[in-house]
Amino acid sequence: MTNVPSPMYSPPMGKIWAKGYELNALVERFTVGRDFILDRELLPADCAASVAHARMLATVGLISPEAAAAIESELRAIAAAALRGEVPITAADEDGHTVIEARLIAALGDPGKQVHTGRSRNDQVLAATRLYTRERLLNILERLGLLVSRLLDRAVEHEKSVMPGRTHLQVAMLSTMGLWFASWAEQLLDDAALLKTLFDLNNRSPLGSAASYGVPLPLDREYVAARLGFNGVQNNVLSVQSSRGKLDSQILSGLADVATTLGRMAADLILFSLPELGYVSLPEQLCTGSSIMPQKRNPDALELLRAKAASVGSWAGQVRAIVRNLPSGYNRDLQETKEPLLRGMDQTELALAVAELMVGDLAVNVDAMEAALTPGLFATDYAYQLVGQGVPFRDAYQRAAREYATISVPDAEAARLQRTSTGTPGNLHLDSPRAALHELSAYVAQQRERHSAATADLLGVASVLPVEGPARQRE
Numbered sequence: 001m002t003n004v005p006s007p008m009y010s011p012p013m014g015k016i017w018a019k020g021y022e023l024n025a026l027v028e029r030f031t032v033g034r035d036f037i038l039d040r041e042l043l044p045a046d047c048a049a050s051v052a053h054a055r056m057l058a059t060v061g062l063i064s065p066e067a068a069a070a071i072e073s074e075l076r077a078i079a080a081a082a083l084r085g086e087v088p089i090t091a092a093d094e095d096g097h098t099v100i101e102a103r104l105i106a107a108l109g110d111p112g113k114q115v116h117t118g119r120s121r122n123d124q125v126l127a128a129t130r131l132y133t134r135e136r137l138l139n140i141l142e143r144l145g146l147l148v149s150r151l152l153d154r155a156v157e158h159e160k161s162v163m164p165g166r167t168h169l170q171v172a173m174l175s176t177m178g179l180w181f182a183s184w185a186e187q188l189l190d191d192a193a194l195l196k197t198l199f200d201l202n203n204r205s206p207l208g209s210a211a212s213y214g215v216p217l218p219l220d221r222e223y224v225a226a227r228l229g230f231n232g233v234q235n236n237v238l239s240v241q242s243s244r245g246k247l248d249s250q251i252l253s254g255l256a257d258v259a260t261t262l263g264r265m266a267a268d269l270i271l272f273s274l275p276e277l278g279y280v281s282l283p284e285q286l287c288t289g290s291s292i293m294p295q296k297r298n299p300d301a302l303e304l305l306r307a308k309a310a311s312v313g314s315w316a317g318q319v320r321a322i323v324r325n326l327p328s329g330y331n332r333d334l335q336e337t338k339e340p341l342l343r344g345m346d347q348t349e350l351a352l353a354v355a356e357l358m359v360g361d362l363a364v365n366v367d368a369m370e371a372a373l374t375p376g377l378f379a380t381d382y383a384y385q386l387v388g389q390g391v392p393f394r395d396a397y398q399r400a401a402r403e404y405a406t407i408s409v410p411d412a413e414a415a416r417l418q419r420t421s422t423g424t425p426g427n428l429h430l431d432s433p434r435a436a437l438h439e440l441s442a443y444v445a446q447q448r449e450r451h452s453a454a455t456a457d458l459l460g461v462a463s464v465l466p467v468e469g470p471a472r473q474r475e
Contacts, residue, residue, distance in 0.1 A: 036089045038338055039096030042128045043082035043089075045464040046096055047075045048455055049127035050115060052227040053207060057117055060218050067111035074107050075100070079459045083466055096128075097121050118217045119210060122330045126206040126244055129338065131228065131464055133251065134451055136345045137199050141444050143352040144192050144258065148437050150359050151185035152430055154178075159428060162412040163279060163369035164377055169271075173380055174373070174415050176425040177279075177364055182433065184265045189436045191258045196443060198254045201247060203447075205230040209240035212329040229454030241330045245323035245337040252316035252341060255348040256309065262355050263309035266302040269362065273299060278368040283361035286354075301354055308351050315340035373412055379404035381415055 039046075051072045058068035078100060081087050093099050104112030158177035165175030205225035208214065214237045221233045234240045272279040288300045319337045326333055379400050386396035419426035452462035 034339060035095045035335060036091050036093055038342060039099075040082070040085070040087070040089055041342065041466055042125075042132050043087055043096045043100065044079045044459065044466065045131040046100060046124065046128035047079035047082065048131055048458045048464055049124065049207060049228060050100065051075050051458040052224045053119060054115055055227060056220050056224045057114070059223060060220055062117055062217060063111070063114045067108075067114055070108050070111050071104060071115050074104055074112070076459055078103055079464075080461070083461065083463075085466055095121070095125075097124055118215050118219050119207060120330075122211050122241055122244075123206045123209045125338075126209070126240065127228070129341070130202050130204075130206065130230075131455075133202050133341070133345070134199070134447075135463060135465055136349070137195060137202065137251070138444055138448050138451065140255070140258075140345065140349050140352065141192060141195055141199070141440065142448075143349055143356070144188055144195075145437060145440050145444065147352055147356040147359065148185045148188050148192075148433070148440075150356050151181045151188070152433060152437070154359060154364075155182035155185065155428060155430060158364055158366075160413065160416065161364060161366050161369060162373065162416060162425075164372050164374070171374060171377055174377055174412065174419075174425065176416060177366075177369065178428055179425045180268070181359075182428050182430060184261065185437075186433050187261045188258065189433055189440065191254070191261055192440050194257060195254045196440075198247075198251050199447070200231065202251065203231050204234040205232070206234050206240045208233065209237035212238050212241040227454065227458065229450045238328060242326075242328050244330075245319055245326070245334050248337045248341045249316050249319040249323065252312065252319055252344045255344045256313040256316050258348055259305075259309040259312040259351055262351050263306040265355065266299075266305035266358075269358070270299050270302050270306075273362075277372070278365050279372075281363040281365060282358070283363075286358055286361065301358065305351055305355060308347050312344045312347055315344045370412065373409055375404055375407050375409055378407065378410055378415065381410065381418070382407055 054063070054068045054071040054075070057063045058065045063071075078087060087099065087103075089096055089099050093102070101112065101116060104115055106112070155178045158181060161177040163175050163177055163180070164171045165173045165179075205221065205228055207224045207228075208219045208221035225231075225233045234243065269280060269282070271277065273282050282297070282299055282302070284297065286301050287297045289296055289298065319340050322333050322336050382404055383393070383396040383400035386399060387393050391399070417426045421427065422429045455464055456462045
């Protein structure tokens with residue numbers, strides 16, 4: 001089929017909802033917002049979903065196979081250009097959907113006008129966002145796994161490196177740097193378990209929901225879901241549209257949990273690196289300096305890791321606040337949920353990469369940690385020593401409270417080895433988090449293969465993410 005427009009072809013209206021009247025310029029600027037910028041990043045995913053939709057339309061007889069083939073060929077070309085950052089979207093275009101359809105009509109004529117059959121911009125943006133988010137979540141889970149692996153390696157390295165454990169920031173009981181490293185690995189694995197659940201909720205096809213109520217056409221929603229590599233369809237079409245924003249806030253909440261874990265780990269490292277403690281030395285290349293004080297080496301990266309937890313959490317709260325009082329069905333309020341979701345994924349992925357660098361390169365000062373061991377750190381050990389001699393615990397507790405300052409610091413390694421129960425400094429039981437990490441890695445690899453195969457089938461490439469990354473796309 002030729003790609004020459006038909007003689008009856010005329011250039012499309014500027015907007016795909018146009019009905020022959022002009023929107024007030026101020027209202028247009030207000031309603032378009034930043035969609036024309038954000039959608040540059042979603043264009044390849046939008047094209048992938050459109051290819052699957054066009055194939056389905058041909059399968060059920062709503063458009064000809066020739067029209068579907070022409071649409072697919074042109075969508076692949078648009079996606080390839082978009083992946084290179086070569087498809088501009090202006091405020092006058094309103095959004096990426098308009099640009100895609102306008103390009104199809106300009107290249108194909110009447111077949112290009114058929115691509116929107118049976119769908120709304122509402123399920124179109126949902127499909128694009130879910131495809132894009134699926135790949136971003138896989139990247140985040142993969143990055144999280146790399147950090148966990150690094151933490152567990154360092155836990156093995158410092159399994160015997162004793163240090164003060166603290167509660168309320170006060171010296172509490174004997175700990176090890178191995179316990180500290182492993183604790184963050186296991187917390188991140190817990191965060192990953194939640195993200196996997198959110199990944200599965202996201203990995204359902206919304207296409208066919210239209211503007212919340214379906215359409216009077218024999219659409220094969222299951223066919224589209226299979227082509228896009230989704231687990232299946234999100235069943236109820238009204239629920240599909242009402243889940244937009246809600247799912248975004250849930251994903252952001254999961255990302256905020258990851259960011260919170262990283263922020264708390266960073267807070268510890270800031271304290272550990274204080275000259276007064278000196279438990280760790282931060283790598284020079286990851287620290288900045290002062291503009292006025294020559295001696296300063298500032299833990300800025302760690303401080304920003306701590307702050308990013310608040311940022312990602314605030315975006316989750318922002319999206320939740322937008323949707324919490326909305327009536328069912330699509331509402332334009334949902335436009336405001338797109339950017340927080342994209343920003344949250346950006347910042348979490350970047351934070352994980354920075355944390356991995358920091359954990360891998362920081363130096364642990366074993367001598368400084370050992371020097372910080374005081375008699376008070378072993379007061380509880382002394383109480384249990386008395387318990388072993390037959391003294392009731394409460395009496396032993398009172399006696400230790402009076403006498404701990406008079407005891408000498410025992411052999412720290414012997415004290416560590418007395419802690420034999422699972423997950424304690426003397427028995428880190430790293431087989432458990434190693435197994436969880438292996439399961440996570442296998443899950444990511446399986447989902448990545450499925451996503452890449454679907455994307456390659458639809459677009460001829462294995463990714464829907466622009467090659468130059470989100471920061472450039474959203475300037």
